[in-house]
Every structure is written in C-alpha cells, then in structure tokens.
Amino acid sequence: MRPKLRRRPFALAPFLLLTMMMAYLDKRSLLLLPVLILGLQWYSLGALFLVLLGFFLFYTHLGGSYGLTLMILALLTVETAYLDREGAPMLHYAFLTLAVFMALPTYYLLVFLAPILPSMEVTAVAAVMLVALYFFIRSVGRG
Amino acid sequence: MTEFNITEKAEYLFVALWALVLVAFFLLRWDMVYIVLPMLWLLFVAVFFFKPTLDVEVKRKLPHNRVLEGEVIDVELQLKANERIPSLRVKDLLPEGLQVVEGSNSRVLSLRKGEESVLKYKVLVKRGVHPFESILLSYEDPFGLFHVDRTENIYQELIGVPRIQEVPTPYSTRGTKITVGPLPSPRVGEGVEFHAVREYQPGDPLKIINWKATARTGRIMTNEYESERKVDVIFIVDASYTGVMVFDDLVRAAASLMLNALHDGTSFGLLLAGEVPLWVRIDYGKRHFFKCIDFLSTAKPDVNNMIAYQVEHLIRSRFPPRAQLLYFSPLLTDESRDALKTMSEFGYNVVVISPNPYSAIEPKRREEELALKLLSIERKVVLQKMASYGLIVDWDVKKPLKAAIAEVVNV
Numbered sequence: 001m002r003p004k005l006r007r008r009p010f011a012l013a014p015f016l017l018l019t020m021m022m023a024y025l026d027k028r029s030l031l032l033l034p035v036l037i038l039g040l041q042w043y044s045l046g047a048l049f050l051v052l053l054g055f056f057l058f059y060t061h062l063g064g065s066y067g068l069t070l071m072i073l074a075l076l077t078v079e080t081a082y083l084d085r086e087g088a089p090m091l092h093y094a095f096l097t098l099a100v101f102m103a104l105p106t107y108y109l110l111v112f113l114a115p116i117l118p119s120m121e122v123t124a125v126a127a128v129m130l131v132a133l134y135f136f137i138r139s140v141g142r143g
Numbered sequence: 144m145t146e147f148n149i150t151e152k153a154e155y156l157f158v159a160l161w162a163l164v165l166v167a168f169f170l171l172r173w174d175m176v177y178i179v180l181p182m183l184w185l186l187f188v189a190v191f192f193f194k195p196t197l198d199v200e201v202k203r204k205l206p207h208n209r210v211l212e213g214e215v216i217d218v219e220l221q222l223k224a225n226e227r228i229p230s231l232r233v234k235d236l237l238p239e240g241l242q243v244v245e246g247s248n249s250r251v252l253s254l255r256k257g258e259e260s261v262l263k264y265k266v267l268v269k270r271g272v273h274p275f276e277s278i279l280l281s282y283e284d285p286f287g288l289f290h291v292d293r294t295e296n297i298y299q300e301l302i303g304v305p306r307i308q309e310v311p312t313p314y315s316t317r318g319t320k321i322t323v324g325p326l327p328s329p330r331v332g333e334g335v336e337f338h339a340v341r342e343y344q345p346g347d348p349l350k351i352i353n354w355k356a357t358a359r360t361g362r363i364m365t366n367e368y369e370s371e372r373k374v375d376v377i378f379i380v381d382a383s384y385t386g387v388m389v390f391d392d393l394v395r396a397a398a399s400l401m402l403n404a405l406h407d408g409t410s411f412g413l414l415l416a417g418e419v420p421l422w423v424r425i426d427y428g429k430r431h432f433f434k435c436i437d438f439l440s441t442a443k444p445d446v447n448n449m450i451a452y453q454v455e456h457l458i459r460s461r462f463p464p465r466a467q468l469l470y471f472s473p474l475l476t477d478e479s480r481d482a483l484k485t486m487s488e489f490g491y492n493v494v495v496i497s498p499n500p501y502s503a504i505e506p507k508r509r510e511e512e513l514a515l516k517l518l519s520i521e522r523k524v525v526l527q528k529m530a531s532y533g534l535i536v537d538w539d540v541k542k543p544l545k546a547a548i549a550e551v552v553n554v
Contacts, residue, residue: 047155054163054178055170063175075181082152082287089253091229092285099188099286103180110177126173133164136186137157 010093011040011081018073025066029056039078041085046078068107076100153288156182185286193284197293198225199254201278203235205299209440212270212303212391215244220262220278224254232281233262238273238301241266270391272441273301302440305391305398312403313494313536313548314376314467339367374409375425375463379486380439381472381479382417383448389498390444392540393471396496398439399544400469405432412461413438416482417445420453422461451481458489468493470533473500474525483532493533496548497526502539 015036022029032052039046053074057067079096149157160182167176204219220235234249246264254260276298283290340356343363356364380397382390397413404411405428412425413435423435450472462468468491472479486493501519506512526535538547 043152044155047159050159050182051162051166054159055166057178058166058170058172058175061172061175063172063178067175068177068180071178072181075185079185079286083285086251086287088230088251088285091253095188095192095229095285096185099185100181102184102188103177106180106184107177126168126176129176130164130168133160137160139190 008084008087011077011084014073014076014080015040018070018077021066021070021073025062025070026056026060029053032056036074036077040081043078043082046081050074050078065104065107068103072100072103148290148292150283150287150290156186156288160186186288189284189286189288193229196226197228197231197280197282197291199223199228199231199280200225201233201280201295201297203275203278203297203299205275205301208300209302209304210268212268212306215265215267216301218248218264218266218275221259222252222254222262223259224256227256228252228254228282229285230283232279232283234279234281235262235264235275236277236279237266238275240269240271240303241273241301242269268301268303270303270305270394270440271443273303275299275301302437304436304440305395307395307402308399308544310396310399310403310545311548311552312407313400313496313534313552314469314492337366337368340364341367375466376404376409376411377414377425377462377466377468378411378435379414379450379454379468379470379472379482380416380442381448381450381470381482382415382442382445383450383472383476383479384444384446385448385475386473386498386500387444388500388503389473389540390442392498392503392538393473393496394439394442396498396538396544397469397471398436400496401432401435401439405429411435414453414457415439415442416448416450416453417442418449420449420457422457424461425463425466448476448478451478451485454482455485458485458491462489462491464490466491468533470495471497473498474522474529474535475500480525480529483529487532495529495533495535496538496544497535498538498540502541 018036019030019033022033032049035045035049035052039049050071053071057063057070062070076097079100080093083092083096160179163179163182164176167173167178200223202221204221206216210216218235220233222231222233224231231252231254232249233252237243237248244265244267246262248264250262252260252262276296278295278297280293280295281290282292340353341364343352343365347365351365351368353364353366378397378401380393386393401411401413408427410425410427411431413421413423415421415423415438421438423431423438468486470483470486470493472483472495474480474483474495474497483493483495499519499522501515501522504511504515506515526537529535534551536547536551538544
C-alpha cells in the first residue's frame, strides 16, 4: 500500500510561477533552484535562497517591479511551504499572501513619491534606513 | 507588556533581511533596497496585527477521578477565547503512565473572539496516581515568527484503581471470631455497619437515635448496627522492587481478596511494606475498603526492603492475636521469606499469595528459556521450604487467581 501524502502542496503554485519567471528573466538564475527545492523542507535553506536570489538581482541589476515580484514569489514559496508543513488554516495563507503582496503597492507609492520628495544624499538615506531597521528588529525582539 | 519570544524561523528571516541590506550596500545597489519590502511587510503584519495577550479561559474535564486500570477515558479541554487568536497551540501535559489511544493531547486552533472550542482525547489508564498538572498554551503568529507562552496550572488527579476479580476465600474463619459463619451478624453492637431501624429501648445510647425516623413515625427510633466481633484479616503487601514484574498482579490480588473480605463481612487491616511502611488499622465497611483500595492504587515498588523488621514490629504492637494474615509476596528476597517465618513463629495463620515472577516473562531465546526453567526450579524449592510456615498459593499470573486459589484450597 502506498503511504498517504499528508503534506499540502500549496507551495507548488508560487514555486512554479517563480521558476517560470526566473527562466524568462535569466536562465542562469535557475542554478539557484536546488536551494529553493531544499528550502521547501528546511526554512534555513529557504532563507539562504532569498539571500542568493537577492544577491543575483543586485548583481545583475534586475530590479523594478519584475525583480520585486520575483522576491515576493520567492518569499511566498518559502513561507507557504512552512504553512504546508504546519497544516495551518486557510486564513493564514490569505494573511501571508496579502502581507507579502503589499510590497508591490508600497513600491509603486515610493516610485510615485520619489520625484516629489526633495533629493537626499543616498548614503544618508542608507544610514537612516539601517538605523531604523536595527531599532525595528530590536523592538520586535523585545516585545 | 507582552513578551515575545522570537522563533528560530524569525532569526533566519532577520539574518536574510540584514544580509540583503548589507549586500545592497556593498554592491552599491542601494537604490534596489526595495527588494527587502516583502520581508519587511511580513514582519510588520506579524508584529502589528497578530499581537494577542493570550486571553483564553481553559478547563479540563475528567469523567471520574477514580477509574479501573485498563479502562479508556475521555479527557476534555474546554477553551474560550476572549480575543481573536488566529493560531493557538494547546498542549495538555500528560502524566507519566497514561497513554493516548485516540486523538491528541496537543492541537493548533484558530479562535474568534468569544468562540469556544473543545479538545478531546482518550487515554488508557494504568494503576496508580496520575496527576494532571498543567496545560500549555502557546500563541504563534500565523507566520511562526514569534510566540507567547503561558502555563495554566490546573491540578487534577486521576487514580487508576486495580482491577478486581471474584475470588474464593482462601482461609478459614472458624475459631477466629465469636459469631459463626461468613455473613455479617445482625447482633446489635457498637459497630459501624448499619443493619436496621428499631424502636428505642431503655438503655440505648442517645447517639444512635435516628431523628429523621423519629420525626416520621412519632416514636423514638434508633439505628441498629452489626456487631464488630468478626475475624480480623490483615493484608500484608510486599512492595519490594525485586517483584516489580508482578507488582501490579500482587496489588490486584490484594484488592480482589479485600473485596472478598468486605463481602464476607470481615474486618481487615493493611500493611503496605515499602521503604516507609504504611499501616491502615483494622476496620470495617465500604468506606474503609475504598480507603485501602486508594492506598493500593497508589502503591509503588520500593527500593528498600525492611519487610521482616516491619512485620515483627507491627506484630508486637498492632496485630490482634489470632488474626488471619494474607501475605502477598513473590518471595524473591531473604527479607520477604524471613517475614513469613516471623508471622508463623508468632502463631498466626498465614496464607501467601505468591505471583510467580517468571510466569510473566516470555522467553525469546533458547538460553532465556533455559534460564527461566532453572529459576522456576529454584523457586519451587524455595516455596517447598516455605510451605511449613503457611499456605502458599503459587500463582501463574497468566491464569486467573481464582483457579490458583481453588487448586490449593480445594474450593
């Protein structure tokens, strides 16, 4: 008798979409797929895939909404795989999808606001963002 | 303020986030740092939209606090959420010795405000005291990035009572009491077992007046009790760790014969000979029976075996003369055999219920089978030597106790 597959397959949807988009964008990016496949089972490798994909996008300067969508799908794949493993309720998938896709309107908002805002020294913005990120993570860690 | 505990998963996500920001910085692609926006949004939603105080009421419901060993009971956890909790992990900490046979003692739930939920599971109860101590409530945000834990201390005890079987009386009551026969005597006396209500006779003590019956009939009525002058039976249970294999059988045998004594209307006492001996004085009735059963239910095999000394001390100070002793022991140690000799030397009638520890073992190899045979022969020799000190019932625990007693006593 074949063992019953208990794990949900929802992570496959963003995974397949991501694979197609990566193949369309740059065939070299498909070299990262083995890490993502392992990331479906182990979250640490999923996080490693996110870093590698980010590095690839930065290196090849493939950003914009397409690059952001790739990152959204990558995060969605890794997180959905986690929810699949946990057998989470459907509502949690909805929260996840909504939260992750909020990055797109935020990006467009930033693009829209960028010409209006006064130009700032990029290093200063970087420093402010690093500090803000540091305090945000600290606050999350402490409660 | 709610304390968040970061999960390992969140740590990986933070590391990835920091790594991407630093990579953007070092590759001079700072304008592309928006790539981390999905991660930031995930953290933002998890922290600001799923931050409960874990306001949950939880109760545990057990059907009874005393259950026969080997029975399966339903344990029910009732939960009521006073806030919306998208992901609540509930775990009832199971006492040792209980085995989940259906359902699970742990579950993840999603509750709306005011919603009630019930978690049910079934456990197989073994003999002994099983303390349910606490329930763990753990909230994890839907994405598993942080968790809030709370331990709800709800103490409840479940007692696994030994399984009792019907057995014949393996001892004679003749000559050990004033009234004759195994049934309770309806003689009026200062007993504890209620017999009947009758009209007040001059000389009756006031404390036995039944006021309810007096009000009902208009005449002064009194309670009549059975006489306490019956055979005294003392149950001596050898709680030595050497007999751990048959200890449950030993307790079952003691409980069965105690029920037999209750039905016969005899008074009985109990000596549970562990490291600290437990002596329950001789008494009558159902209440006393259940008290003794409670002690038997909670009995555990002990490391120290001082049974010979304990028996001698109690014979000198507590045991009534001409009592019938029922000794439950596998007779594996010199101490337990010395105890039997002591009982006999003081002139008591002793019946030994001795579960054969080797009958509880299934040999897997030929060497084991041979070893068991040798040990069984050695045991037979020991029992033959001990036969002069009392009536020994050598009990193969795979067979009913009734049959073992019937073989020896010819019931």
